[in-house]
Amino acid sequence: MAIALVPLLATLVESSEEVNHHMLQCLHATAMRHFTPMSDIMVASDNTWFSEKHGTVVKKSAQITMPYLETDFWKELLQDLHETEIWSLSLHLQNKSGKKEVLPRKHGNYIIISPYHDHEAVVTDISHQIKKLSNSWDWNPRAKFAVLLQRIHMQENSTQQLAADIFADLWLSRVVNAVVMVPTPNKHSNAMGTAPALQMYTWFPYQPPGHCADVRDAVLLDQWVVDSKGNGKFHYNIPLFPNKIPTNFHGCPVTVSVFEFEPSVMKESSASTTFDEGTGIRLLHEIVRKGNMSAVYLEPSHAEHWGLPYGNGSWSGGLGQVIGGQADLLAAYSYYRCHIINEIECSIPYFIDQIRWYIPCAMPYPRWMSLTRVFSPSLWLSFLAVYIVFALLMWQAVTVSNRFSLQSTNNHAYTSLIKCLFNFWAVILEQSISNNPPRIAAIRVVLLVWVLFCMSMNTVYQTYLTSFLVDPGLQHQLSSADEVFNSGMEFGFPFRWKPFLTDLSGDRYRHTHNCKSFRECLNRTSFTHNFAFMGSAIATDYMIAAEFTSSDGKPLVCSFDQIFTIQLALMTVTKGFIFLDYLNRIVSQLMDAGVIEHWSDNIKFTAILASATEMDLLAGEYTQLTLLHIQSAFYFLFLGYTVATIAFLLELTRYVKQLVCTPKRK
Structure with missing residues (x-):
């Protein structure tokens, strides 16, 4: 065999x-x-x-x-x-x-x-x-x-x-x-x-x-x-790898994982039942229209729409749908993560986004402080020191003059330190003083210099007082990440950023809160004023313009110039997505024509106009003063009345005691 x-x-x-x-x-x-x-x-x-x-x-x-x-x-x-x-x-x-x-x-x-x-x-x-x-x-x-x-x-x-x-x-x-x-x-x-x-x-x-x-x-x-x-x-000598992606797909479907993320994916109105507005939706509609495709929307069931890693290689949310093949792409723009997730691919970026700090806007000073904030504390102390020094000089000059004078003086308005202080205080308040100061050149020069000094200070003070009454100014505004950490306020960021922003896993960010949505963190920051967070500049700035502005059009949440990092905003697609080259070509054409930037500006401008209907219109160039503006003057007035009343009662009590303690003459 x-x-x-x-x-x-x-x-x-x-x-x-x-x-x-x-x-x-x-x-x-x-x-x-x-x-x-x-x-x-x-x-x-x-x-x-x-x-x-x-x-x-x-x-x-x-x-x-x-x-x-x-x-x-x-x-x-x-x-x-x-x-x-x-x-x-x-x-x-x-x-x-x-x-x-x-x-x-x-x-x-x-x-x-x-x-x-x-x-x-x-x-x-x-x-x-x-x-x-x-x-x-x-x-x-x-x-x-x-x-x-x-x-x-x-x-x-x-x-x-x-x-x-x-x-x-x-x-x-x-x-x-x-x-x-x-x-x-x-x-x-x-x-x-x-x-x-x-x-x-x-x-x-x-x-x-x-x-x-x-x-x-x-x-x-x-x-x-x-x-x-x-x-x-x-035998036939024809290309073995011909182009297999047509320009007309005749209604073939593309599955899209979609969830609300302003301004990329959102509803045009509260009555809408589908996501029909946003830069991501407009871009998707343009891609589908040009390729004669049909879009099938799939909304993630997980509470974290973006998706978080489970630890076994799988993900939740929209990213999990793309990785698992249930969806072809994410409608909302996302950051570049193709260097850490092997199961996805990224389109060319069509936005450059910034991750930056958002903090409570500086609170205005209390209006009762307007009277004292015209001058700085150091200037007030200097003014007080000059006031005391001039009173001492006047008192000593009068005392020396009376000691060596051969004639007795009939004016005792400056013969003691207390009397000099009272008279000089009257000059500060622009009130009249003694009409007959001593007829000595040195004494009258001291008094004249003090009057001129007070007149200059009063002129400057009254010039700026109205401005401070109308606008009391803002307290210190946080201007760096170090100030946020040192302020003691709580802060947070979306935990979905941790896998690709490794700096957020350091000890400095150990005790942080998860911002599941930027709106949640904006609410806390704008209304409690004790919370700061890191957010996407594109998304957060849009929400601030649309929803978090005061009645006079000022933002309720602020940011500073320091940028944590810059990220590329793009479309995330499943690995081997057959339309990726076609998608990149459409995105490139729209970017070169400035269409995507125009969409973004248009959506943000529309949101600003919608929120402007609830703003109070300014009356004009001038502001009408009300009791609210000059409340500080009334505070000091009532304070003066209170001190005067207490002083009067003390004097009256002392007088009554003297009457009681004094023996009656027979």
Whole structure:
């Protein structure tokens, strides 16, 4: 029996060598014609099919054990690609595990080889290889895929169905630009003296029109034919990787994860039942309109609409829908996270957003302080010191003058320090004083200087007093993150930022509150004045303009110039999203035309006009003074009355006591 198998074994080995030679020729021609120069080629295969023993590769089979020349095929394939010096090569073997290396760029081309015979085994093998490859950060579903089936020998109809099943499995990983190369079952020469050796199958996801990425049939695209001398070539010589994304999708659906996030996604009015306004919605409508697509909206059920990681690799919210494949993209703009989440891709950015601090606006000073805030505390102290010094000078000058004067004085208004203080206080209040000061030049010069000084101070004070009565000014406004931390007030930010803003995980931000929505944090900041938070400038500034302004049009929440970080605002799509290049082209055109910026300004301006209907219109350039403006004057007036009343009662009490304690004369 063993002797009878020798001719069969020799025939199979010779046939295998011939097929491998044609495959190498075909792969070389395919790479030279269609693979982008200077890109990467990933060569993948399931080498669990082989085991090395004494330097010979052995096929494990239940019936027979036979030598094959797969090692020669692999060696010749890699050597052929390497010697071209056109591409960089990577080798992926399923049963080899080790440290994953992240290339600085995505793979541009893939060669996937399956050594199995059976239809089901081939599909399973390709599926496992694709899953292994897709777990890598270097995975690129938009690359060019050449799938080579080494040992398939079946009828043409079965070969076509096998290719269709492979395409259906590739589509699960969003791979479209693929060619399946199968040894041809019919090797008879044609009239031109060539015999087909390999058949190249592909599929078109949107042909015929209305056929929406539903894999039904594989299309025979070309054949690798061999002449009598063993030289091979493409029979039809047509591109193996044609453009498969049309400009008209004939109503094919795109699934969108949508939730309210102003000003990107929102409702045009409170009566609306769907999200029909916002920059993200307008952009989505433009993409759908230009491509003749239909949008299917899917709203996340999780309370955290954006999504948070569960810890097992899955996410909640809208991001979880995109990662899980339930949705193709997020309608609301999101920040670039493609460097930390392998299961998503990002469009080109159409906004540059800032994450900055939002703090309570500075409170106005109490109006009762208006009388004292005209001058600074240091100036008030200086004025008091000058007042006391001038009173002392006047008192000492009068005392010395009376001591050396030969005539007695009839005016005792400046003969004591208390009297000088009272008279000088009267000058401050612009009241009259003694009409007959001592007729001594030095004394009168001191008095004249004091009067001129008080007149100047009163003029300045009264000039600015009205301004302070109308506008008392604002207290200190927080102007940096350090001041926020040192102020003792609570602060927060959306916890969904932690995965991609690693600085927020530091000790400085340990005791923070989660801002599930910017509106929630704006409410707390504007009405309690004891909370600060970090927010998106685009979203937060819009909400402030639309809802958080006072009746006179001033914002209830403020920010300072310090920027925490700058983020790229873009669309997040599922890995391998087939419309990504089309989407980027539309976004680029709209940005170049300034349409997206116009949408943003228009939406914000409309919100400002809507909120302006509730504002109080200013009466004009001038402000009418009311009791509220001059309440500080009444406070000091009542304070003076109170002090005077207390002084009067004390004097009256003392007088009564003196009357009681004084003995009556007989």
